Amino acid sequence: MNPSTNFSSYLLPSVFDPRYHQHLNHLNDMAFTHTKMLQEIIEKRSVESSASSPSPSTSSSISPLAATSNDSIQQQKRSHAHLDNNNEEQRQQQGKDFLIKRSKVNDDADDEGDDDDEDEEENENHHSKRSRKQLKPQQFLTEKNQSDDDKDLSSEEEIGEVNSQDEKQNILPIPQPPIMPFSPHNLPFLNYIQDLARTNNITSPIAMTRFLENLQKELFSAVQNAALETKRIPLPLPSMFSQTVHHHHHPYFSQILFNNSFVNHYPPPPPPPPLLRFGNTSSDRTFPFHLSTPKKRRTKVTDTRLSPRIGSKIIPHDDLIDDDKSSSNHSYESTTSNHRRQQSTIEYNAYQITKLMFFYTRYPSSSVLKVYFPDVRFNKLITAQLVKWFSNFREFFYIQIEKYARQYLAEGVRKVEDLIITTDSDLYRVLNLHYNRSNQIDVPLSFCDVVQSTLREFFHAIQQQKDLEPSWKKSIYKIIQRLDDQIPEFFKDEHWVHSI
DNA sequence: CTGAGTCCTG
DNA sequence: CAGGACTCAG
Numbered sequence: 001m002n003p004s005t006n007f008s009s010y011l012l013p014s015v016f017d018p019r020y021h022q023h024l025n026h027l028n029d030m031a032f033t034h035t036k037m038l039q040e041i042i043e044k045r046s047v048e049s050s051a052s053s054p055s056p057s058t059s060s061s062i063s064p065l066a067a068t069s070n071d072s073i074q075q076q077k078r079s080h081a082h083l084d085n086n087n088e089e090q091r092q093q094q095g096k097d098f099l100i101k102r103s104k105v106n107d108d109a110d111d112e113g114d115d116d117d118e119d120e121e122e123n124e125n126h127h128s129k130r131s132r133k134q135l136k137p138q139q140f141l142t143e144k145n146q147s148d149d150d151k152d153l154s155s156e157e158e159i160g161e162v163n164s165q166d167e168k169q170n171i172l173p174i175p176q177p178p179i180m181p182f183s184p185h186n187l188p189f190l191n192y193i194q195d196l197a198r199t200n201n202i203t204s205p206i207a208m209t210r211f212l213e214n215l216q217k218e219l220f221s222a223v224q225n226a227a228l229e230t231k232r233i234p235l236p237l238p239s240m241f242s243q244t245v246h247h248h249h250h251p252y253f254s255q256i257l258f259n260n261s262f263v264n265h266y267p268p269p270p271p272p273p274p275l276l277r278f279g280n281t282s283s284d285r286t287f288p289f290h291l292s293t294p295k296k297r298r299t300k301v302t303d304t305r306l307s308p309r310i311g312s313k314i315i316p317h318d319d320l321i322d323d324d325k326s327s328s329n330h331s332y333e334s335t336t337s338n339h340r341r342q343q344s345t346i347e348y349n350a351y352q353i354t355k356l357m358f359f360y361t362r363y364p365s366s367s368v369l370k371v372y373f374p375d376v377r378f379n380k381l382i383t384a385q386l387v388k389w390f391s392n393f394r395e396f397f398y399i400q401i402e403k404y405a406r407q408y409l410a411e412g413v414r415k416v417e418d419l420i421i422t423t424d425s426d427l428y429r430v431l432n433l434h435y436n437r438s439n440q441i442d443v444p445l446s447f448c449d450v451v452q453s454t455l456r457e458f459f460h461a462i463q464q465q466k467d468l469e470p471s472w473k474k475s476i477y478k479i480i481q482r483l484d485d486q487i488p489e490f491f492k493d494e495h496w497v498h499s500i
Numbered sequence: 501c502t503g504a505g506t507c508c509t510g
Numbered sequence: 511c512a513g514g515a516c517t518c519a520g
Contacts, residue, residue, distance in 0.1 A: 366504090384503095385512095391505065392511060471517095474506085 349500050354386065355435045356500070357491060358393045359447045361484040372491050393435065398458075398473065400430055401451065405458035416460050421452035440500050450483045 357364065357372070366383045376382065404427045408419060421428055423443070428451060432443055457476045466472040490496045 363505095387504070388512070395506080396511095471506085477505085 349497065351389070352438075352440065352500055353491070353497060354389050355393065356441050357487055358390065358397075358435050359441070359443050360487045362390070362394055362397065362450070363481045363484055364390060364487070368487065372487055374492065375494075396434060397431065398454070398477075400427065400434075401454045402458050402462075402473075405455055405462055408455075408459060409462055413459070416456040419452065419455050419459055421448050421455060423448065425451075427451060427455065444485065446483075446485050450480065453483060454480050 361368070364386075366378070366387065369383070369386050370376075370378050413419065423432075428448060431451060432439075436443060454476065457479055461467060461472055461476060
């Protein structure tokens with residue numbers, strides 16, 4: 001049980017969002033740019049320092065201890081615990097913040113859309129801004145040693161975390177790619193480095209050189225990790241994760257669940273198709289700095305799934321021109337409208353499929369659900385979501401039936417035997433409209449029986465005035481629970497599922 | 501204490 | 511429909 005487990009899941013969804021990849025690309029760019037710049041700085045510095053101070057061996061003055069000397073005792077304590085981890089991490093974190101921040105400035109389309117609060121202080125001096133973030137759950141991940149990599153794997157999915165690294169990646173040859181012109185655009189980065197240096201009490205040229213080298217190393221190893229990380233990810237993660245970049249291959253359901261359960265920050269409009277700026281390998285797409293802003297803003301699951309357009313399809317009383325004749329639809333589908341529909345259809349499915357399942361089982365256990373959503377990596381929240389859906393379905397189901405039971409009673413029906421539910425019954429139609437609005441499946445006959453049984457139970461109970469007792473419905477629920485059928489196999493069929 | 505469910509509310 | 515309070519069983 002990793003404390004980060006719960007939160008890490010909030011990070012997931014972004015992975016599915018094309019914009020996330022855009023964002024990563026962007027960060028990647030930045031990293032290279034900055035690395036390059038660092039190198040230049042270092043070169044420059046080293047020339048200077050070698051001229052001024054002959055003995056490089058003294059460079060150890062940059063050690064964290066040097067930093068603590070002026071600082072509070074608290075800091076000392078902490079450095080005791082973490083050894084030089086502390087400072088490293090600080091710098092690293094600042095680096096992250098910076099990168100993230102930068103990318104935000106340059107990338108309006110960015111939709112992480114969660115941390116309005118977090119980065120407003122970005123113009124403040126970097127010295128003080130740490131405290132707040134320190135406590136955030138994800139941050140703890142960075143404190144882990146690389147030695148417990150394995151543990152990390154078990155702890156759900158922490159994507160793109162940066163672990164402070166060992167030295168195996170010494171100075172790697174910089175892939176020399178794009179020669180980045182030194183534009184004013186990059187000035188903030190220099191400022192940032194200066195701040196950083198100040199923070200770390202870097203004064204002497206030698207120390208500065210050393211400091212910059214370390215910084216470079218960190219930056220670069222981060223990039224390297226990106227590559228490693230992406231190779232590693234597919235392992236612990238379900239297949240769906242590896243698919244996420246190929247938008248032609250949307251996992252029908254997981255997409256939704258994750259999107260919905262965790263990231264609802266995006267306003268409705270579906271993102272434009274993600275385009276990778278450069279690089280074709282997966283490692284090019286990912287950058288290890290996960291956008292460390294906590295995405296724990298309460299997610300309202302329907303927010304994305306039931307974006308206005310999508311939601312309208314589910315809401316009763318909706319003129320669903322689109323869905324009801326989806327078959328004929330395909331004839332006129334042109335590029336854009338088709339695209340739109342695809343997007344919405346994907347989202348529509350998850351929920352709809354769950355609804356269809358309701359025809360077979362009213363009380364699916366979570367284990368059953370897992371079986372029928374094999375490509376979904378279940379976690380607490382997802383499970384809860386599904387359970388909640390079924391709970392809501394049931395609610396509607398029982399309310400309708402109770403209503404009709406009372407109605408029949410009022411109409412003078414006497415014997416429960418007179419209550420017969422067929423596909424022509426009003427009650428059936430109402431339910432079918434709710435769960436199977438587009439007639440996507442043939443409702444199993446058993447469902448009629450269940451409805452009928454339920455109706456009779458309610459009827460009988462009301463007739464006996466059991467409804468005056470406190471929780472009179474519960475006994476009925478128990479009876480109905482036993483009537484669950486097995487979910488047919490075709491729910492497992494990916495093709496069928498996609499065709500919904 | 502936790503998970504499953506229900507009930508109630510917005 | 512989602513959230514949250516609440517109940518109840520294990």
